[in-house]
Amino acid sequence: MLQLIQNAHSFPEKTAVVEENHHHTYQDLLDRSALIARSLLAGKKDLDQERVAFMVAPSFDYLAIQWGIWRAGGIAVPLCITYPFPSLQYVIEDTQASIIIASPEFEEILSPYTGNPNIKFISLAEFQHVKESPLPDIERERGAMILYTSGTTSLPKGVLTxxxxxxxxxxxxxxxxxxxxxxxxxxxxxxHHVHGIINVNSCALWSGATVEFLAHFDAKAVFDIFIVGKVNVFMAVPTIYFKLIAYYDSLPRSEQFELNERMKTFRLMVSGSAALPVSVMQKWHQISGHYLLERYGMTEIGMAISNPYAGERRAGHIGQALKGVQIRICNEEDQPLPLDHAGEIQVKGPNVFKEYWGKKEATQKAFTKDGWFKTGDIAVMEDGYFKILGRDSVDIIKSGGYKISALEIEEVLRKYPGIKDCSVVGVPNEEWGEIVGAAIIAEATLEEKRINNWIRERMPSYKTPRKYIFLEDLPRNTMGKVTKNELKKLF
Structure with a gap:
């Protein structure tokens, strides 16, 4: 039996899931997922790694379906509930899913598949009582899940774990x-992303903890749940912390004080999926009493590096390698460098994915000859802590022979009075190769010349932006990460 399922048997009467005041125990989750597994099998002994795509809002049902697919021997393919049909179609057809499960609110968008003779379309409401039958034994080396990369440089790739x-x-x-x-x-x-699936839901359920779902982000609703006094672990992306801070600042002092006192009792607060601005970390510490634990991971590897749970959480740094995960820094020829030299993060360990689904060549290119996964992220170790300098393709600007970290410039720009947020990219240039371009979200009209004079007091002149654009908001993906290739087009 899979360890996640096995662990649930140790907490049958404990509350596993809370949603809109409904409570579901671990036994409820085991029973519901077993029913779904038997329904999916429909008399077969084993789905034998058939791909099952499902479009269900964050909920008890989402978990039961995910577990049910696994218990039936299938590969779970979660669909993003905010994607347009062409994006959903790409995932369904790329994985060659043989079954689609949809909750009622998503049946219409997926309706083109209802008459497809090669795909079994199941409405969530159809999972009723089924006859008891044994479930297959699932080997740990089998495929379990396909999640898709963000596709910032090419079509999204399916990551098979x-x-x-x-x-x-x-x-x-x-x-x-x-x-x-x-x-x-x-x-x-x-x-549909490793952060929510693994770091939040699966870690909690592995441990016998309780997961409360909030289907749609709303700053007031988050703080209202905090005030109730049950939540003690919270994980989010920098964009969410930014929005929570903005809402907090709008509250009267009495409500701010109540939140201050409540959040101090939390055990752990984590930020990830995008670089955490030092300014956001410092402001959150002021209002919550917590230094956010920043970590590093990606779809292909889960988490690989983390600031310590007990120990200094260093702003602007991602920490040290997690137990059982090997990390090295390499040059462009995949030769290991001293850790205090800037280079690509490469990873090896049992956490690393199996392959890009149906893409043998892309899989081979992603690994070195000696089996290390090439992340494409550039980092350096400073005083025992790794620091991300950027992603080689979008965050490392190659200008006039220099390699410039876009993240470093962004961190400085965010300290300029009147700048609410920013993003820096390399803009193609015939003379320099690339020049530094900065997209700014500002509270009021700002003068580029004044910004540049201010930057030159803090950074070498070659890192000063040559082009500026002022925007209402930055283009982002569903995890709040700035889509820099889209941003480049705006220049």
Whole structure:
């Protein structure tokens, strides 16, 4: 039996899920997922790694379906509930899903598949009582889940992880972040992404903790749940912390004080999926008493590096390698460098994915000859902590022979009075190769010359932006990460 399912048997009467004042126990989750598994099998002994795509809002039903697919021997393919049909179609057809499950609110958008003879379309309401029958034994090396990369440089790739990969990703974080059955977390992140699926939901359920769902992000609703006094673990992306801070600033002092006191009792607060601005970390510490734990991971590897649970959480840094995960820094020829030299992060360990689905050549290119996964992220170690300099393709600007970190410039710009947020990219230039371009969200009209004079007092002149654009908002994906290739087009 899969370890995640096995662990649930240890907490049958404990509350696993809370949603809109409904409480579901671990036994409820086991029973519902078993019913779904038997329904999916429909008399077969084993789905034998058939791909099952499902479009269900974050909820008890989402978890039961995910577990049901796994228990039936299928590969789970969660669909993003905010994607337009062409994006959903790409995932369904790329994975060659043989079954689609949809909750009622998503049946219309997926209706083109209802008459497809090669795909079994199941409405969530159809999962009723089924005859008891044995469920298959699932080997840990089998495929378990396909999640899609954000596709910032090409078409999204399906990342196939095995049950062994997922167990390694979960157990490593449970150990590093000291999850227990006494924890209670709020799940607000999209569930077609490793952050919400693994770091929040699966770590909690592995440990016997409780997950409360908030289907749609709303700053007031988040703080209202905090005030109730049950949540003690919270994970979000920088954009969410930014929005929570903005809402907090609008509250009267009495409500701010109540939130201050409540959040001080939390055990753990984590930020990830995008670089955390130091300014946001400092402001959040002022209002919550917590230095956010920043970590590093991606769809292909789960989490690989983390600031310590007990110990200094260093702003602007992602910490040290997690237990069981090997990290090295390499040059462009995949030769290892001293850790205090800037280079690509490469990863090896049981957490690393199996393959890009149906893309043998892309899989081969993603690994070195000696089996290390090439992340494409550039980092350096400073005083024992890794620091991300950027992603080689979008965050490292190659200008006039210099390699410039866009993230470093962004961090400085955010300290300029009147700048609410920003993003820096390399803009193609015939003379320099690339020049530094800065997109600014400002509270009022700002003068470029004054910004540049101010920057030159803090950074070398070659890092000063040559082009500026002023925007209402930055283009972002569903995880709040700025889509820099889209931003480049605006220049």
């Amino acid at each position: 095995t049950h062994a990969n997922i167990e390694a990703q979960i157990s490593t974080l449970v150990d590093a972040w000291q999850w227990t059955c006494g924890d209670y977390t709020l799940s607000i992140l999209p569930l």
